Amino acid sequence: MHDSSSQAPVVSAYDNSTTPPYLQGLNEQQRDAVETLDGAVLVLAGAGTGKTRVLTTRLAHLLQTARAYPSQILAVTFTNKAAQEMRHRVSAALDGAPVDPSSPSQGSGYDVTSGWWLGTFHSLAARMLRRHADLVGLSSNFSILDPDDQVRLLKQIMEVNGIDVKKWAPKAMINFIDRWKDRGLTPDQVGENEAGDMADGKLPMLYKIYQQRMRAINACDFGDLLLHMITILKDPANKNVLEDYHRRFRYILVDEYQDTNVAQYLWLRLLAQGSQNICCVGDDDQSIYGWRGAEVGNILKFEQDFPGAKIIRLEQNYRSTNNILKAAGAIIANNEGRLGKELWSEAGDGEKITVCGLWDGGAEARWVGEEIEQLQHKQWRLNDIAVLVRTGFQTREFEERFIKLGLPYKVIGGPRFYERMEIRDALAYFRITMQPNDDLALERIINTPKRAIGPATVQTLYAYGRAKGISLTQAIMDLTQTDELRPKVKGTLMKLMDDMNRWRSLVDNTPHPELAALILEESGYMQMWKENKTPEAPGRVENLKELVSGMGTFESMAEFLEHIALVLENQDTSSGEFISIMTLHGAKGLEFDAVFLPGWEEGLFPSQRTMDENGVKGLEEERRLAYVGITRAKKRAHISYVGSRRMYGSWINSVPSRFVDELPDDLVDASADNGLYQSGRSSHWDSSGFKPAPKKQAHDRNPPSSKGYGATRVKSDDGTIFARGDRIFHDKFGYGEIFNIDGHKLDINFEHGGHKRVMDSFVEKG
DNA sequence: GTACTCTCAGTTTTT
DNA sequence: CTGAGAGTAC
Numbered sequence: 001m002h003d004s005s006s007q008a009p010v011v012s013a014y015d016n017s018t019t020p021p022y023l024q025g026l027n028e029q030q031r032d033a034v035e036t037l038d039g040a041v042l043v044l045a046g047a048g049t050g051k052t053r054v055l056t057t058r059l060a061h062l063l064q065t066a067r068a069y070p071s072q073i074l075a076v077t078f079t080n081k082a083a084q085e086m087r088h089r090v091s092a093a094l095d096g097a098p099v100d101p102s103s104p105s106q107g108s109g110y111d112v113t114s115g116w117w118l119g120t121f122h123s124l125a126a127r128m129l130r131r132h133a134d135l136v137g138l139s140s141n142f143s144i145l146d147p148d149d150q151v152r153l154l155k156q157i158m159e160v161n162g163i164d165v166k167k168w169a170p171k172a173m174i175n176f177i178d179r180w181k182d183r184g185l186t187p188d189q190v191g192e193n194e195a196g197d198m199a200d201g202k203l204p205m206l207y208k209i210y211q212q213r214m215r216a217i218n219a220c221d222f223g224d225l226l227l228h229m230i231t232i233l234k235d236p237a238n239k240n241v242l243e244d245y246h247r248r249f250r251y252i253l254v255d256e257y258q259d260t261n262v263a264q265y266l267w268l269r270l271l272a273q274g275s276q277n278i279c280c281v282g283d284d285d286q287s288i289y290g291w292r293g294a295e296v297g298n299i300l301k302f303e304q305d306f307p308g309a310k311i312i313r314l315e316q317n318y319r320s321t322n323n324i325l326k327a328a329g330a331i332i333a334n335n336e337g338r339l340g341k342e343l344w345s346e347a348g349d350g351e352k353i354t355v356c357g358l359w360d361g362g363a364e365a366r367w368v369g370e371e372i373e374q375l376q377h378k379q380w381r382l383n384d385i386a387v388l389v390r391t392g393f394q395t396r397e398f399e400e401r402f403i404k405l406g407l408p409y410k411v412i413g414g415p416r417f418y419e420r421m422e423i424r425d426a427l428a429y430f431r432i433t434m435q436p437n438d439d440l441a442l443e444r445i446i447n448t449p450k451r452a453i454g455p456a457t458v459q460t461l462y463a464y465g466r467a468k469g470i471s472l473t474q475a476i477m478d479l480t481q482t483d484e485l486r487p488k489v490k491g492t493l494m495k496l497m498d499d500m501n502r503w504r505s506l507v508d509n510t511p512h513p514e515l516a517a518l519i520l521e522e523s524g525y526m527q528m529w530k531e532n533k534t535p536e537a538p539g540r541v542e543n544l545k546e547l548v549s550g551m552g553t554f555e556s557m558a559e560f561l562e563h564i565a566l567v568l569e570n571q572d573t574s575s576g577e578f579i580s581i582m583t584l585h586g587a588k589g590l591e592f593d594a595v596f597l598p599g600w601e602e603g604l605f606p607s608q609r610t611m612d613e614n615g616v617k618g619l620e621e622e623r624r625l626a627y628v629g630i631t632r633a634k635k636r637a638h639i640s641y642v643g644s645r646r647m648y649g650s651w652i653n654s655v656p657s658r659f660v661d662e663l664p665d666d667l668v669d670a671s672a673d674n675g676l677y678q679s680g681r682s683s684h685w686d687s688s689g690f691k692p693a694p695k696k697q698a699h700d701r702n703p704p705s706s707k708g709y710g711a712t713r714v715k716s717d718d719g720t721i722f723a724r725g726d727r728i729f730h731d732k733f734g735y736g737e738i739f740n741i742d743g744h745k746l747d748i749n750f751e752h753g754g755h756k757r758v759m760d761s762f763v764e765k766g
Numbered sequence: 767g768t769a770c771t772c773t774c775a776g777t778t779t780t781t
Numbered sequence: 782c783t784g785a786g787a788g789t790a791c
Contacts, residue, residue: 078781122781169775222781292780391778413780454767566781585779607778625779648776649782
């Protein structure tokens with residue numbers, strides 16, 4: 001970790017008489033933000049005001065004026081995509097060439113590869129942690145657990161500690177632990193009663209055990225990458241480490257500052273204490289990751305943390321027409337406690353926002369499809385069109401419709417390549433090869449392909465390992481020396497261990513793609529899929545081959561695994577023209593000529609769950625999400641909602657989102673609305689007599705099944721018979737109507753407050 | 767230990 | 782409606 005940082009480059013005189021090409025075309029505020037190099041700078045920038053440009057130009061400027069070497073600048077983004085775009089833009093700026101993010105490698109003379117501390121919070125923290133892993137009891141080749149591993153590990157721990165995993169879903173529990181990590185809290189900083197009765201009040205204890213176990217298997221989860229680094233940098237015993245980074249990083253740049261959580265904030269603050277040269281760019285109105293621990297407060301505290309900080313506002317929008325900006329502004333104006341910005345544009349008024357109410361999800365997809373076909377006739381490009389949904393499941397109806405119409409589309413941010421079963425299995429083989437203590441990897445593949453090692457054997461091994469505080473691999477090594485295991489099992493395990501040791505011995509002197517292929521062959525894993533007769537098997541074999549061949553672009557197996565865990569995005573193989581379908585969260589930072597915003601219904605958007613769990617705060621975050629959605633549009637925004645939507649296989653009636661109400665009338669074109677918009681606004685809804693999805697339809701599409709699922713009636717324990725359509729009374733939610741029955745669970749439409757699923761024992765006929 | 771059947775809970779949003 | 786997990790039968 002010693003580089004030339006102590007011999008910093010001499011600051012060269014910057015000639016003000018000629019403006020270098022990369023600074024041309026910036027407005028006054030942008031230029032101020034780029035050229036204020038020393039001290040703390042907070043750039044409050046609304047949507048479409050060119051904040052990424054500011055950040056990258058600033059980076060280029062630092063290099064051009066020889067203030068710092070690339071290795072002396074810490075540039076942090078939230079997504080790999082943003083990091084990559086920043087790389088491209090910096091090299092383009094340095095060339096003085098026009099910035100074209102769509103062409104991946106501008107012939108730049110600048111080597112934009114390693115040596116740069118430019119990346120996501122996680123990848124940068126991981127890179128740091130590898131150098132100091134020993135300070136938190138890990139070795140530098142630690143594995144990075146994916147969310148699925150996390151859950152499996154915690155579940156094991158819960159079961160051992162006698163906690164009912166049915167009552168307390170491990171997934172929800174790990175979520176809680178993640179939030180602690182987001183707040184920078186290690187187990188000893190979490191109070192005994194911090195989580196209420198979660199996991200029978202034992203969640204803090206489980207957190208402690210979870211962390212111990214991770215150390216035993218030499219692994220980290222995502223949250224640990226930052227948490228461990230904070231622990232290290234905060235510890236006075238490691239003063240030299242912190243000082244080294246202070247010397248190293250002369251300038252710190254942070255994108256999307258409004259989305260930093262406490263851990264990220266603490267990490268940044270520790271590092272920035274050195275030079276105090278930190279520039280953060282953010283928009284409080286676009287803070288949409290509160291559920292992931294993001295604290296808008298970080299942006300508000302900036303001036304306190306860095307006294308004398310300069311605040312620069314960017315309000316000129318270069319993306320959208322004024323109608324779009326006004327509509328977004330009208331919605332966001334309903335939030336309290338904003339820093340306050342008013343966006344304006346020179347792009348003229350443009351078209352109005354269209355609002356359209358439709359019968360059900362299918363009709364909505366049909367409508368969007370037709371609109372897109374019309375745009376196509378007007379020579380719009382599909383690449384300039386996006387459908388932005390609130391939740392993942394909404395994508396399906398659009399996919400089906402677009403397939404039918406033959407419209408090319410792509411779901412951005414859907415299931416990732418490396419989340420597929422065969423890829424995860426293969427990675428588990430690689431992981432266990434590189435890191436023998438990676439229990440979760442070993443557990444995943446110990447009986448895949450089938451080796452007659454069942455859960456019973458694995459339990460025995462785990463029990464032994466836990467008792468001794470050692471990993472599975474070590475437990476197997478121990479137990480195969482004794483007679484505790486049945487001879488057949490023992491033999492199998494010894495063979496497996498031998499294989500793995502042989503693979504490990506090859507790591508250093510075999511090209512890693514070759515080694516990977518060898519592991520997949522010798523383990524029998526590849527064979528397993530080749531012999532498999534199911535229709536998806538050939539695809540899986542293909543994926544595995546692709547995985548192996550794709551490894552060549554990485555320097556080593558270790559580097560490959562790191563990228564898989566932290567960097568690799570869905571493979572962007574498809575090119576050409578396509579419509580983008582994605583969630584609103586996934587759309588942040590992007591822009592499209594035309595944006596479709598379906599599903600603006602109470603309960604779905606704003607999400608009922610967010611409102612239940614976080615009240616007004618949650619609602620305001622949803623509203624910011626609406627703001628993000630609308631401001632993605634350059635020319636056209638199409639909002640739609642439906643009267644009836646299918647969820648969990650049954651029909652849910654809905655009313656238009658309150659956000660529809662918040663749109664000013666004069667900005668809205670409701671002519672495509674089929675008359676529903678006027679009657680559809682929620683203030684008119686109840687009296688309008690609009691009846692979404694007749695019950696008959698719900699029955700027809702959901703025929704009673706002989707298995708009792710989706711039945712039309714059920715006999716409750718006290719003898720009451722409930723049937724579909726019955727009016728019921730619930731102590732808490734009041735009166736409602738049964739629209740579906742699933743065993744003893746009733747799906748109810750309540751007169752006040754949407755739909756809920758309740759047990760029949762909690763309601764009475766009314 | 768495996769293959770089949772049945773029950774049940776779940777859909778936010780992601781590095 | 783789906784997918785995971787438990788339970789049952791071999």
